[in-house]
Amino acid sequence: MKHTLRQVFHSGKFVAGFCILVALLLLIAIYPLFVKGDPLAIIGQGTFFPPGTYVNTYDSIYAPNTYTLNLKDAAANRIAQRLPEKDREEMKTWLVAYGIPEEQIDVNDIKALLDIWFENYDPNESLGMIYAKQRYYQRLNDSIRNLLSIEGVILAEKNPETGELQEVGIVNQTDYVNINEVANVRVLPLGTDNFGRDVLTELVRATAVSLEIGLVAGVIATLIGLTLGLLAGYIGGWVDDFIMFITNLFTVIPSFVLLILISFSIGQEKRGAVTIAIVIGLTSWVWTTRAVRSQVMSLRNRDHVNLSKLSGHSIFYIITHDIFPYIASYVVMALILQISSAILAEASLSILGLGPRTTDVPTLGLMMNWAMIYQAHIMGRWWAYLPVIIMIALITFSMNLMNTGLDQVFNPTLRE
């Protein structure tokens, strides 16, 4: 047994899969130690805040120290951010209409663009445009001039007695605060979802729940499949006929359809994560049964089984001692595959809106379901669904790698 264990870790594929899984498990275990609190807490007012570091504006104004930094690109960066590309394209349109050759204008070189603009723009020039368009350009020109002003922003407070505004300070363009000195900073590496929840925290919790569902469902499916397969394969006769009849029945009805029908009939309110796991386990044992049965059938006429019979052992003893150890490696492989397919089944079920209750726990499938309902994929809110997809892919990929690795160890003909 020790020898087999050592061999398993000589298989590169198994080790790779194992490392990915262990990394995921470590993430699940360690992340909650650093980010405490309810993973389902709604922190954002609004949907799909993009990933980034969120600094409290109020706190940054009242930061204990302000530093003055004279950075060369600061002004250009500021204008670039406040002068959107749409406006720059409009400026180009006006200039081209005015008679500047198109190839001289580069909308990405803001400094050059502004130079040409101030040189040529004349608010009284109509260029045959409608009045509204002329007004638009006049407004644009004003705002561009504002951008170039080097004056700071005046902070004012309302006097509680008179209601007058009183100047309390000024924020210059060269003022900086140290982010470490701001009282409230929240890093949202994956932004927020449609409810305003932190996606990363939710994702870590969802991965744990999905793995739990996979484990419960996989163990249930494997136990049922193993028991039925052992009985059908070893006892044979009418027991085999009966078990195979039921197995074939389940094979003919696609298990996913069965899964949908059962989840639907349970009802939204009663569907917890464990319920879903049990339902998945109860509908996915068919494959294991068939595989175990055929393995057992090839084993039951072997001489070592005959010898065990001749030594007076009971059927139960023979099944547990002479048959099971020979298929144990196979069963472990089946279990790994069942776990990964159960995780996929939960995801598929949840994306159809038949997964566990949303209010209880997040699961990978539920996260995708909400992302889909709120059209994250259409609006380009990739952080709401892409990390989830990657996580599902990583889990199933690592498990399938482990499965293939084990296959190589236990089945010498597959070794490279």
Place this chain on the structure above:
Amino acid sequence: MDNGSGSCLKCIDLTKIYGMGRTKTLAVDHVSLEIHNKEIVSIVGESGSGKTTLAKLLLGLTEPTEGEIYFLGKKRDISTHKKRLEYWKNIQAIFQDPYSSYNIFRKIDDVLLDCINMRDGKNISREEKVHMMSEACRFVNMKFEELTNKYPFELSGGQMQRLMIARVFLLKPKILIADEPTSMIDACSRATILDMLLKLNAEEGTTLIFITHDIGLAYYLSQTVYIMKKGRIVESGTAEEVILHPKEAYTKRLISDVPKIREEWDLSTVVYSTE
């Protein structure tokens, strides 16, 4: 041949059919034979002639399609686990392939302890059990101290078959069915094993049913010989009768197939089966 000690195992019209319809195979076809106490009987035939199936039928590992088996004068009854246990205390086997005969997850001690538990129950002290196991190992020229805590697959093929004989020695059955026990073993170990089987017959009075494809071996070992062809017994009698004065062409062919030392092997006498 009756050496004055009654019928031990008898079967009448034993038939075994595998499969059904087109794939139906008649493995054993109306075989009747009677084996007496303490006798050594050989069943000789080519591979595929139904010898092993016959052995399994006699052992009760497969159910016959037709026919009856009588054990010690009474009709054999192995319908319950208890009755099977009682039957298997009296009839044991050695299989052809020693490498697949043992459960690879169980130690040699367990294999031998099973036999003691089956024969004498579990209320024996540990020292007594060890003593019995060492005695059994001594019977097959092995040392228990060297075998304990080892797995059967750590032994050589010959040693594994000897361990099989040690099992039989512990169980002391009335009948031992040896299904080609030497065909997977090198020639040197073969004589040792045959010798031990004969010793078992002489010292413990075990009736020996020896199944082989080697008619020379049958002549060397047994008193009675049955020749099997396509599931049927085609010739039977004492070893001298059958081998020195064969009546059937099939028997003659089996005899001519045996290579002889210091004799040119005359290929012209080899008759190939045309059927």
